[in-house]
Amino acid sequence: MAEMIDKIRCTVEKGQDSFETYHRRKDGEIRVYNVNARPINIRGQAYLLTLLNDITEKKRAEEERLLLEKQLRQAHKMESLGTLAGGIAHDFNNILGVILGYGELSLSELPEEPGNSLRENIESLLKAVGRAKDLVQQILTFSRQGEERRKPINVNAIARETLKLLRSTLPANIEIRQNIGEEANVIIGTPSQVQQVIMNLCTNALHAMGGNQGILSLDIQTTAVGFDPVKGDFVAFKIMKPGAYVRVTVSDTGHGIAPNILERVFDPYFTTKPPGQGSGLGLAVVHGIVKNYNGNIAIDSRLHQGTVVNVWLPIVDSIEAPEKIDFETMPLGTERILLVDDEEELLKSHRQILEKLHYKVVSTHLSTTALTVFHKNPADFDIIVTDMSMPNFTGAQLAVEALKIRPDIPIILCTGFSEFIDANLAKTIGIKEFLMKPVNKQTLAAAIRKVLDEKI
Numbered sequence: 001m002a003e004m005i006d007k008i009r010c011t012v013e014k015g016q017d018s019f020e021t022y023h024r025r026k027d028g029e030i031r032v033y034n035v036n037a038r039p040i041n042i043r044g045q046a047y048l049l050t051l052l053n054d055i056t057e058k059k060r061a062e063e064e065r066l067l068l069e070k071q072l073r074q075a076h077k078m079e080s081l082g083t084l085a086g087g088i089a090h091d092f093n094n095i096l097g098v099i100l101g102y103g104e105l106s107l108s109e110l111p112e113e114p115g116n117s118l119r120e121n122i123e124s125l126l127k128a129v130g131r132a133k134d135l136v137q138q139i140l141t142f143s144r145q146g147e148e149r150r151k152p153i154n155v156n157a158i159a160r161e162t163l164k165l166l167r168s169t170l171p172a173n174i175e176i177r178q179n180i181g182e183e184a185n186v187i188i189g190t191p192s193q194v195q196q197v198i199m200n201l202c203t204n205a206l207h208a209m210g211g212n213q214g215i216l217s218l219d220i221q222t223t224a225v226g227f228d229p230v231k232g233d234f235v236a237f238k239i240m241k242p243g244a245y246v247r248v249t250v251s252d253t254g255h256g257i258a259p260n261i262l263e264r265v266f267d268p269y270f271t272t273k274p275p276g277q278g279s280g281l282g283l284a285v286v287h288g289i290v291k292n293y294n295g296n297i298a299i300d301s302r303l304h305q306g307t308v309v310n311v312w313l314p315i316v317d318s319i320e321a322p323e324k325i326d327f328e329t330m331p332l333g334t335e336r337i338l339l340v341d342d343e344e345e346l347l348k349s350h351r352q353i354l355e356k357l358h359y360k361v362v363s364t365h366l367s368t369t370a371l372t373v374f375h376k377n378p379a380d381f382d383i384i385v386t387d388m389s390m391p392n393f394t395g396a397q398l399a400v401e402a403l404k405i406r407p408d409i410p411i412i413l414c415t416g417f418s419e420f421i422d423a424n425l426a427k428t429i430g431i432k433e434f435l436m437k438p439v440n441k442q443t444l445a446a447a448i449r450k451v452l453d454e455k456i
Contacts, residue, residue, distance in 0.1 A: 011037045011038065011039065011048065015038060015039070016036075016037065016038035017035075017036075017037050017038070018034070018035065018036045018037075019034075019035050020032060020033065020034055020035070020055070021033055021035055031054055031056045032054070032055050032056045032059050033052045033053060033054055033055065034052070034053040034055045035050060035051070035052055035053075036050070036051045036053075037049065037050040037051070089136050089416055089417030090388075090389050090415065090416035090417045090437075091416065092132075092136055092416065093133070093136060093416030093417065093436075093437040093438050094343045094346055094416050094437060094438075096129050096132055096133055096136075096437070096438040097343070097346045097349075097350075097416070097437045097438035097439065098343065098345045098346045098349060099125070099129050099438075100126065100129045100438045100439075100440055101346060101349025101350055101352075101353060101438075101441075102345075102349050103122055103125050103126045103129065104126065104353065104440065104441050105349060105352055105353060105356075106122050107119065107122045107123065107126070108356065110122070129438065133438055137192070137196075150188050150189050150190055151188065151189075151190070152186050152187070152188060152316055153186065153187060153188075153189055153190070153191055153194065154184045154185065154186055155185040155186070155187055155194060155220060155246050155248065155313065156180050156181060156182070156183065156184065156185050156220055157184075158191050158194045158195055158198070159178075159180050159198055159218060159220055159248070160180055161195070162195050162198045162199055162202070163176065163178060163202075163218065165199070166199070166202055170206065170216070171211065173211075173212070173213040173214070174206065174209065174213070174214055174215075174216055175214070175215045175216070176215075176216050176217075176218070177215060177216070177217040177218070178217070178218045178219070179217075179218070179219040179220070179221075180218065180219075180220045181220065181221070181222075183222065185220060185222055185246035185315060186315060186316050187246060187293065187313045187314060187315060187316060188293075188314075188316055189293055189313070193289045194289075194313075196285060196286070196289065197248070197286050197289055197290065197311060198218070198248065198250070200283065200285060200286050201248075201250040201286065201309050201311070202216060202218065202250055204283065205250055205251070205252035205254065205307065205309075206252070207254075208252050208254025208255055208256070208306075208307060209252055209253060209254040209255075210254065210255065214252060214253040214254060215251075215252070215253045216250075216251075216252055217249070217250070217251045217252070218248075218249070218250055219247075219248075219249040219251075220246060220247070220248050220249070221246070221247050221249070222244065222245075222246055222247075222315065223244075223245055223246075223247045223312070224242075224243070224244055224245075225240050225241075225242055225243060225244075225245050225312065226242050227242055230296055230298055231298065232298030232299055232300050232310070233259070233262060233298075233299055233300045233301055234262045234263055234265070234298070234299045235296070235297070235298045235299075236266070236287060236290070236291070236296055236297040236298070237291075237296050237297075240295075240296050240312065241294065241314070243314060243315075244314070244315040245295070245312040245313060245314055245315055246312070246313050246315055247310055247311070247312050248310070248311040248312075248313070249308065249309070249310050249311075250308075250309045250311075251306060251307065251308040251309070252306050252307055253305075253306045254306055254307060255303065255304060256301045256302050256303040256304055256305055256306055256307055257299070257301040257303075257307055258303060262299065262301065265283050265299070266283050266284055266286075266287040266297075267284065286311075290311055290312075290313070293313050293314065294314055295311060295312045295313040295314060296311070296312045297309065297310070297311050297312075298310045330357065330441070330442065330445055331357075331445050331446055331448075331449035332357050332358050332445075332449075333357065333358060333359050333448065333449060333452060334358050334359065334360070335359060335360070335382035335383060335452055336359070336360045336361075336362070336380060336381050336382050336383075337354060337359050337360065337361045337362070337381065337382065337383050337384075337385055337448070338362050338363075338364075338370060338373065338374060338381045338383070338384045338385070338386075339351055339354065339361050339362065339363040339364075339385050339386075340363070340364055340365075340366075340367060340370040340384070340385070340386040340387060340390070340395065340398065341363075341365060341386070341387040341390075341414070342365050342366070342367075342387060342389075342390040342391060343365070343387070344365050347363050347364075347365055348363075350363075350385075350444070351363045353441045353444065353445075354444075354445075354448075357441075357445055359448075362380075362381070366390075366391070366392070367386070367390045367391070367392055367393055367394070367395065367397070367398045368392050368393070370384075370386070370398060371398055371401055371402065374402055374405065374406075374409075375405055378402075378405050378406040378409070379406075381409065382410075382452060383409070383410045383411070383412065383448060383451060383452060384398075384399070384402055384409060384410070384411045384412070385411075385412045385414065385444075385448065386398055386399065386411065386412070386413060386414070387413075387414055387415065388413055388414065388415035388421060389415065389416075394420070394421075395413050395414075395415070396413065396420070396421050396425075396426070396429060396431075399411045399413060399429055399430065399431050400429060400430075403429075403430045407430075410432045410451045410452065410454075411430070411431045411432060412431070412432060412433040412434075412435060412447055412448065412451060413426050413431045413433070413434050413435070414435045414436075414437055414439055415434075415435075415436065415437060416436070416437040416438075417436075421434075422434070432451045432454070433447045433450070433451055435447060
């Protein structure tokens with residue numbers, strides 16, 4: 001009332017006034033009005049002439065327009081991120097491949113003796129390469145350019161393997177509590193993406209405890225979801241499709257999340273960590289994966305008491321036996337390999353690795369030279385291992401031309417990233433194996449041996 005009296009006084013003093021005000025109707029709905037008022041005089045009597053215009057729908061339309069513009073800007077930002085991610089991934093993975101290749105070669109020259117500081121340094125370097133590779137994969141996954149073929153997988157088994165990786169990096173003052181059953185909680189997905197979800201949630205929980213003594217808990221249960229709205233301080237999706245789900249719960253005893261930033265935790269590049277301690281992509285990747293799996297995320301957090309994150313992933317009824325590759329013994333061979341890659345340092349390191357495995361290698365950094373060499377003596381080679389993105393023509397084009405010359409030649413295609421080819425398209429061309437860079441020596445050796453043995 002006092003505010004309205006001030007408005008009337010201001011109108012009288014100014015001679016006219018225009019402003020917006022809110023009015024609650026009897027049914028409880030709040031409407032927005034534009035008020036135009038000015039004083040008038042009728043037969044010597046002062047009056048205030050007021051015109052009210054209901055602009056509720058106009059305001060809603062404007063808010064929706066602004067929201068749409070915001071969503072479009074965000075969509076363009078994500079599209080730009082995807083373009084950037086694809087553009088840098090190939091070159092960056094090539095660089096990682098060079099570091100990985102020479103690191104593994106150096107490691108193979110050193111004796112396996114305890115306390116060898118040089119060996120420990122190189123092992124640390126190779127671990128850093130692994131983390132960098134994972135970061136590139138996170139960026140590609142977030143930008144929807146790193147999708148893998150999904151299949152039935154056991155969440156419980158992946159969770160146990162992830163905890164093994166975590167235990168070696170956690171400080172001694174952090175206690176891990178786990179409740180993972182023996183049943184097969186099977187979903188349709190990829191092991192690497194499910195591991196990313198669990199690893200990122202656990203890593204965030206670890207950071208929340210800030211190096212202090214604390215408890216990190218991982219609980220995996222089968223649960224049924226009905227039509228009721230999902231509860232939580234922050235829920236990614238209010239409604240879930242009813243059915244059976246595996247619920248992954250990660251909790252910590254850390255500092256908690258302030259209410260004013262809770263709804264931003266899934267924004268890309270948003271982080272409360274100090275510079276150099278987080279990319280701000282971890283939870284954005286988790287959100288993207290869970291959304292693609294038709295799952296859900298709910299967060300409950302209290303300042304100075306800790307955080308509980310629940311992730312639901314829909315369950316299926318069957319599971320395929322996972323393909324196992326034994327890397328305990330490095331597979332050797334004496335066959336002849338044509339090795340092609342335009343990154344010369346990567347070419348040199350891979351050639352040395354393969355020659356140490358007793359293969360006979362002819363290498364070139366030009367796809368045109370490779371095709372000329374192969375065309376001249378196609379029977380001189382047992383297998384072609386080629387990069388995808390190269391000048392003149394690509395590894396896929398090289399494969400097509402080589403198969404025209406000799407249809408039975410096995411070919412392995414390697415790439416850091418390419419929007420023009422994936423494992424399925426490579427198979428239709430006739431390529432036997434499709435490898436994502438950086439490729440370590442175990443993976444490369446196993447793939448070559450597998451393809452050659454299948455040919456026999």
